Amino acid sequence: MKLYSFFRSGTSHRTRIALNLKGLDYEISYVSLAKNEHQQLDFKRLNPQGFVPVLETESGLLLQSPAIIEWIEQQYPEPALLPADALGKEKVRAIAALIGCDIHPLNNKRVLEHLRQLGLDQNQINAWCAKWIQDGFSALEQILAQDPTRKKFCYGNQPSLADAYLIPQVVSAQRFQVDLSAYPQINEIYQHCMTLEAFQKAAPEQQADAF
Ligand SMILES: N[C@@H](CCC(=O)N[C@@H](CS)C(=O)NCC(=O)O)C(=O)O
Numbered sequence: 001m002k003l004y005s006f007f008r009s010g011t012s013h014r015t016r017i018a019l020n021l022k023g024l025d026y027e028i029s030y031v032s033l034a035k036n037e038h039q040q041l042d043f044k045r046l047n048p049q050g051f052v053p054v055l056e057t058e059s060g061l062l063l064q065s066p067a068i069i070e071w072i073e074q075q076y077p078e079p080a081l082l083p084a085d086a087l088g089k090e091k092v093r094a095i096a097a098l099i100g101c102d103i104h105p106l107n108n109k110r111v112l113e114h115l116r117q118l119g120l121d122q123n124q125i126n127a128w129c130a131k132w133i134q135d136g137f138s139a140l141e142q143i144l145a146q147d148p149t150r151k152k153f154c155y156g157n158q159p160s161l162a163d164a165y166l167i168p169q170v171v172s173a174q175r176f177q178v179d180l181s182a183y184p185q186i187n188e189i190y191q192h193c194m195t196l197e198a199f200q201k202a203a204p205e206q207q208a209d210a211f
Pocket of ligand 1: 051
């Protein structure tokens, strides 16, 4: 398998975590968002949207990180990234959606570039990013606090899809100087996940294209 990835892309990062948690072998093709390589015709032949990640598999090209991760889960069921029961699956997917639908897209390169074109300066753009992360993390912190079954991870006692989404969002929060001490449970989950090799190897600074 080949993952088209950019080191700082949260969606690439969550996909790397999922692949690593499954213990899968994959090579990485580096697509520089900084150099706008994702907008080149060659890359748009792979993904007409011009977004990373793309996962090249024997079954073809897979697009959209939520769909890619669900495909990985179905093809390689162990270790499971989703709980076995319907309610557990809902809880994990709800956390993933809170991050993947309601925080991450608002802080994407194309959105920030458009804000810049509309006249916002870098401080205003940073404030925009921090606002959506803080709103989402405040709600997530309450959701985590209300789950009496929660242990070291977002759900239960083993890493799930929710952790694969959360850790890249924490890294992005650090980048935008969001004070994580306001979110003790999120911070605790982050610290714990980062003791695991699957998360360490997926970290942006460990990627060959990091700068
Ligand atoms: N919904 C897509 C979003 C993918 C996405 O937005 N990727 C970002 C990097 S995290 C990207 O390629 N951005 C390019 C841009 O905004 O121009 C997914 O989850 O795969």
